[in-house]
Amino acid sequence: MPLTEPLQVCTSARCTELVMGSRSAGDGPGPTQSSQTQPVARQDYRQSQFFAERMRAARGGTQVAGTELNTAALRQYEAEMREGAGFGPRGGDHGAPPVPHLFAAFQFRLSNNPKKIDDLYGRVERAYPETKTLTDLQALALKDFNSTHTKDGRTAVDLSETLLRLKGNALIPEDHMSYSLRKWQDYALEHKLLIVNEFELFIIEPLYYNRLEQAGVSTQSVFGPLPSQIASSRRRARAPTTSQLYPAGAPSNLLRSEFALPARSSRRSSGIVTRTKAQFQKINCVKVTRSGDPIFSKESKLLEGYLSDTPLALGTMKAVFEVILNGVDDRFVLKRFFKLQKDAESGDSIYGDDRSQGEKLKVTFAVNHHNHQIHNELTRLKRGARFLRKFYEFTAEKGVTVYEGFRFADAFLLQEDGKKPTPASGFAKDNKPIQFHDDAVDSDSGLTWLAEPHLSNEHVDKYSGTLTFPTNHSEIKFLTAYAFTHWAYGHSNEKMVFADLQGSPDTIEDEFGDAVPGVILFDPMTHTLTGKSGVGDHKKKGIRAFLQQHQCRSICEQLGLNTDVPLTIHPDLEKDDDSEDEKDSSNEE
Secondary structure, eight states: OOOOSOOOOOSOHHHHHHHHHHHHSSSSSOOOGGGOOOOHHHHHHHHHHHHHHHHHHHTTTSOOSSOSSOHHHHHHHHHHHHHHTTOOOEETTEEOOOOOEEEEEEEEEETTSTTSBOGGGOOEEEEEETTOBHHHHHHHHHHHHHHHHTTTSOOOOOGGGEEEEETTTBOOOGGGTTSBHHHHHHHHHHTTOSOSSEEEEEEOHHHHHHHHHHTTOOOTTSSSOOHHHHHHHHHSOOOOOHHHHSOTTOOOOOOOOSOOOOSSOOSSOOOSOOEEEEEEEEEEEEEEOTTSOEEEEEOSSOEEEEEESSOSEEOSSEEEEEEEETTOOSOEEEEEESOOSTTOSSOOOSSOOOSOTTOOOOBOOOHHHHHHHHHHHHHHHHHHHHHHHHHHHHHHHHTOOOOOOEEEOOOEEEEEETTSOOGGGTOSTTOOSOOBOOTTTTOSEEEEEEEEEOOOOOOOEESOOSSOOOOOOOSHHHHHHHHHHHHHHHHTTSSEEEESOEEEEEEEEOTTSOEEEEEEEOSOEEEESSSOSSTTOOHHHHHHHHHHHOOOOHHHHHTTHHHHSOOOOOHHHHSOOTTOOTTOGGGOO
16 A cells, blocks of 8 residues: 655654544544654644644633733743744844654564564653664654663663664664654655565664673563573473562562672683782873873872783783782783884784784884883874764754764873882793893883773674775764764864774663663774874874775764765875985884
8 A cells, every 4th residue: 555745743742642643533444654654734723723722721711911920931931832832942133943753663572483573561652763773763762662661770781782663573774873863754754665664673682681691680671581591491390489488579688789700701711820010100191181192190099910921912012011009909900011113004903912912012112112112002092082972962052963972092101110120021031921122121201001991892893994984884883983984084274084993892880870781992003294193193194094094974964074075185185395314113013
């Protein structure tokens, strides 16, 4: 049955009630949801009638000459009335046209039972602005899902653990997720799809369970028993779980804490590690100025801790060591360079290198040179954090839905006592894992480490490389990372490009201080006009690579970056500076 023009309504409760009432109390049985139609004129009439009723109610049913309200109060009242009736705000002296809305409905399907809709989470049906994209609707549907899912304290599902599908578990082409609701509806009508705005949010339970297990959170009675738990119950009787003893939502006087044992053994067993006691001077980057300059501050009190003698992992240019800091509950890792040359095409693989941890790597740079580059690493992280905050403020002002879970690693510096170098530093006489050849071994200036929180999740998503800027993914995390890189280029007055963006899933704090799923970005690189931002800065060559490869996707376009920040290679970027020394190993990989 061909579909006609869809129903457009405002978002007010009264208007929605009128429309929904017409569906259930019409003349005889109404049509099905997939083919529901309503003349636009009838909807406009109800909208205007509702507006008139509100105005009559405000006057108390009588005509009174004059008013006790001043002009500002009247305008405010009018704005509220217009919003309630579905009209847009007034533009100057003329009323703006109403924002068109379209109905959309959502149900929820779990991957462990893909043939059946989960009735526990109900059905959501409401009017949405026609400019909302399908990605926006996916995020809004997840918000509705989590409002039920988290009522008894369960962990919220992350957007990356869901898919948006059509009713009946039908797939939506990936390149259509950037369509606005209006564009999608036009597409569906043109292709004579019987189901237009009936959607399902598909929950990918294995991804959800994996994240919970990585965080040490019990996965019993989340959506239901796991397949492994079902198999186990067939083999032996099990004691009742807490969720069985206490119904969902029922109060419990059990003591609770944040302590949780790992859900499974790590792929990389720590074993018995030899550690050396050491003292460190803590150095913080307390601020990054508006011009991007870092301000460092040393703490007067020394930190004591135990630093492992052998590395936890080796990346392409840095070694990673575990450290236990006295009086600090959180786990940290310390990073240092063992190479400052351009052998690597990309950034560090923090926990995934297959080289022997005892391999001796000979280098020839001095400790002061190394410390300067480590300071640059911290500057990049703090500069990235400042840019990311501004980016999120910008997207909020524009009303564009993005992935809000990105955070740059909250890092600081730790400097050793130069007279008491640790084996891990490479300066001690009994070097074990890595050896340095340094003229400044006896200097009071000890090796400086980059300290970061330990990331337990070994999964790493790569959003860009050192000189590669792909834009082929359609997941909201990737679309957000692409748009952030584009926006940051414009925000830096076209003087800097973030590169080698990569991150691992972890728990972050949202704006309300609640622990939520997120992604920690680490080891970013930057390309600048001067080429002095740190290791891997390819100057104009790196900026050109971004300008040539980046393709604006849906979030870039919604933010207006494709027009406001054109990616044009200016004449001064076409050629490298004559002063550029391509053999300068400190600024290239």
